Amino acid sequence: MDVLLPRTLEEALEMKAAAPAALPIAGGTDVMVELNFDRRRPSALLDISRLPELGMWRKQDGTCFLGAGVTYSRIVNHLTMFPALVQASRTVGSPQIRNRGTVGGNLGTASPAGDALPVLAAYDAEVVLVNAGGRRTLPWHQFMVGPKKTVIGPDELILGAQWKIVRGPGSFSKVGTRNAMVIAVASLCLLLDEENRTVRVALGSVGPTILRAVDAEQFLARALQEAGAWDDARTPVPPAAVEEFAGRVGQAARPIDDVRGSAAYRRHACAVLARRALSWALNDRKLTGTR
Ligand SMILES: Cc1cc2nc3c(=O)[nH]c(=O)nc-3n(C[C@H](O)[C@H](O)[C@H](O)COP(=O)(O)OP(=O)(O)OC[C@H]3O[C@@H](n4cnc5c(N)ncnc54)[C@H](O)[C@@H]3O)c2cc1C
Known part of the structure; x- marks a missing residue:
């Protein structure tokens, strides 16, 4: 070679x-x-x-x-x-x-x-x-x-x-069979775009390629608007809206059963990751006073 x-x-x-x-x-x-x-x-x-242009x-x-x-x-x-x-x-x-x-x-x-x-x-x-x-x-x-x-x-x-570059909190998290050196069974990135008042959710390892949870994104952007949370980071988001958002993220997954996890587990994992990521983002907004 x-x-x-x-x-x-x-x-x-x-x-x-x-x-x-x-x-x-x-x-x-x-x-x-x-x-x-x-x-x-x-x-x-x-x-x-070693190509400087790529580095x-x-x-x-x-x-x-x-x-x-x-x-x-x-x-x-x-x-x-x-x-x-x-x-x-x-x-x-x-x-x-x-x-x-x-x-x-x-x-x-x-x-x-x-x-x-x-x-x-x-x-x-x-x-x-x-x-x-x-x-x-x-x-x-x-x-x-x-x-x-x-x-x-x-x-x-x-x-x-x-x-x-988007202004607003965001995170990446993944679920695997252990904490380090692990291929994701499900992964999620959530971003809140404060400028445009939109939400972005991308999922890994739960479909043939990376997926965006568009329906869940739109639902959450509306829920934050209705609650007045885009205007004031201290405004609580109704728990029912958080649950609905998490469920919709789970529904956006298109997982398969394989050695790393069943499709049902992966859907569940996406909903859990979504709920957690949202709570981190809302806390970050409260701490930084983002509006
Ligand atoms: C022990 C181990 C653990 C790992 N853990 C993870 C993990 O936790 N998460 C994860 O996402 N990945 C993981 N990986 C996979 C791997 O490290 C990643 O996918 C990494 O990003 C690959 O980058 P690389 O530069 O080494 O790619 P390479 O191996 O050099 O290339 C990968 C592919 O991309 C192509 N390629 C690379 N650069 C270019 C370019 N500029 N233009 C065109 N084609 C290109 C190559 O031809 C090849 O097809 C792991 C791998 C190992 C061995």
Whole structure:
């Protein structure tokens, strides 16, 4: 097997155009598992782990761009203004995996259990793809189209993800069979968008790809409006509305029975995660006086 070692993005794209079957390898925490188990035997690996263009992130004009090569450790240490992304990054694997693993790799693998993915979905992120001819930008749901399935072209690389920064509390949480080093049985990212008075809920590991609980989002935004909670963070939200919201999140899941959990358990887990995430968000609003 050849290993191609580009030094710049331009070089990498030229190599990918010349050898479309070359498999990009960033942190290698998914790729090396595939190779070691002999599930994949590409003719060449394209090592993109040293490309400066992929390793950068920036905040500009209310938007964040996160390079595909930014590792979870760097997110935990440097992107603290995005608590949900930090929480998701902190739950990935072990310190060694977080030092190597990247958000670009999570996107490339496109597992419904990828921990960064519900956060990107809740951020309404776009995925930036690049080839030797230029760039294209796709909303997350047009990029990830099925279990471990994306629309990336053979000559393309993921440059990164970008999203409009939202003001308001949010969190990521997951349920697994133990507390650390675990694939999610169900995961959830909730964000309250204070500016637009909208709610965003994304679910992982409970469908063929990441799902948004649109009906539950709209219900909760209305319930907060009716209670007057958008105007005053101290206004309590009726418990019945919280229960209804949690139930609707559970209904949005499209889980299957598998070795990690039954469909019924996963639906239940989504409702529990939703209730918890909402209580954290409402508490955060009370503490920070967000309105
Ligand atoms: C022990 C262990 C524990 C783990 N725990 C978790 C966990 O808790 N949560 C979780 O979500 N994941 C977990 N993973 C999976 C893995 O760490 C993540 O999916 C990680 O984000 C992969 O990133 P990477 O840079 O290592 O990707 P790689 O393995 O390098 O690549 C993964 C895929 O993405 C493609 N790719 C990578 N970068 C690009 C790019 N810029 N352009 C185009 N294609 C690209 C590759 O070709 C490959 O198909 C775990 C893995 C291991 C081995």
